[in-house]
Amino acid sequence: MGKKKGGGEKKGKRPPSKSKHKKIQIWNKYEVSGKEVKRKGESCPRCGIGTFLANHKNRKTCGKCGYSESMVKKEE
Ligand SMILES: [Zn+2]
Numbered sequence: 001m002g003k004k005k006g007g008g009e010k011k012g013k014r015p016p017s018k019s020k021h022k023k024i025q026i027w028n029k030y031e032v033s034g035k036e037v038k039r040k041g042e043s044c045p046r047c048g049i050g051t052f053l054a055n056h057k058n059r060k061t062c063g064k065c066g067y068s069e070s071m072v073k074k075e076e
Pocket residue numbers: 044045046047048051062063064065066067
């Protein structure tokens with residue numbers, strides 16, 4: 001009579017996946033005044049209309065393609 005030892009390995013619980021991806025609040029990017037819809041901010045020249053550039057201190061970046069635009073004016 002052999003005794004079986006161990007073997008009762010429990011499968012660990014999966015940790016809840018925290019998504020780091022921020023949801024883009026697209027409704028905040030538009031301003032509706034009357035019948036006109038004004039777009040806030042600039043769109044990405046690479047991705048086209050619909051993709052907004054994220055405003056940073058002195059530059060704008062596109063989160064989609066990584067396009068970045070410097071807002072620093074050249075002073076001569
Ligand atoms: Zn882009």
